[in-house]
Amino acid sequence: MKKHIPNFVTCCNLFSGCVATAFAFAGDAKLALLCIIIGAVFDFFDGMTARLLRVSSPIGKELDSLADDITFGLAPSAILFSQLQVMDYPQFLEPLRSCLPSVAFVMAAFSALRLAKFNLDERQALGFIGLPTPANALFWGSLIVGLGDRLEVCPWAVLLVLAGIFVSSWLLVAEIPMFALKFKHWGWKGNEVKYIFLATCVPLLVVFGISSFAIIIAWYVILSAIVKPSSVQQ
Numbered sequence: 001m002k003k004h005i006p007n008f009v010t011c012c013n014l015f016s017g018c019v020a021t022a023f024a025f026a027g028d029a030k031l032a033l034l035c036i037i038i039g040a041v042f043d044f045f046d047g048m049t050a051r052l053l054r055v056s057s058p059i060g061k062e063l064d065s066l067a068d069d070i071t072f073g074l075a076p077s078a079i080l081f082s083q084l085q086v087m088d089y090p091q092f093l094e095p096l097r098s099c100l101p102s103v104a105f106v107m108a109a110f111s112a113l114r115l116a117k118f119n120l121d122e123r124q125a126l127g128f129i130g131l132p133t134p135a136n137a138l139f140w141g142s143l144i145v146g147l148g149d150r151l152e153v154c155p156w157a158v159l160l161v162l163a164g165i166f167v168s169s170w171l172l173v174a175e176i177p178m179f180a181l182k183f184k185h186w187g188w189k190g191n192e193v194k195y196i197f198l199a200t201c202v203p204l205l206v207v208f209g210i211s212s213f214a215i216i217i218a219w220y221v222i223l224s225a226i227v228k229p230s231s232v233q234q
Contacts, residue, residue, distance in 0.1 A: 017071025024078035073111025080104035146211030
């Protein structure tokens, strides 16, 4: 019985992603983001549960990737799809209004590619190569929740969103080392980057609430880019 518990938790992640996608298509970015966050919690605990129970299986690994692509790939893409449908467009882009929102799903495709790459890449045991899919999903979800109303009334904002989709899709598979919040010990030495990151996140969360995730993820990418690769791979 216990060998099925981690897969059940993973299925809860997948279910959260499906519900998030439904809310996103309905135009409710707030509830979609909430479901993505709930999915991220399940995603954290499925691996922990498998390690605690000392059970693992090939199907669990495949199921985890499928769930992650739904929750952190399809769901944020659906949020962007709905957002692009209601935004003002520059005059020269109006003829493309019916098809441009579909560009959002490029990110879902790259999320799947990133997850497949992660499963095969042995360098990512203690850190990441490229932007993790949960971080990308939280960035877009919180950005649309926090600034969606402003983006709707700015005709040129659609170009920034479209460019952002391609940039984040590239970051998902880019050969850029990024640190993971995994601690081999709790001392300062060797964990400097992680503690600095966590310390700066706290005031952002207090001031900006859930919308701060966009700022935090951007800061995470910048901090990963400026630290030495050896520090990332500790």
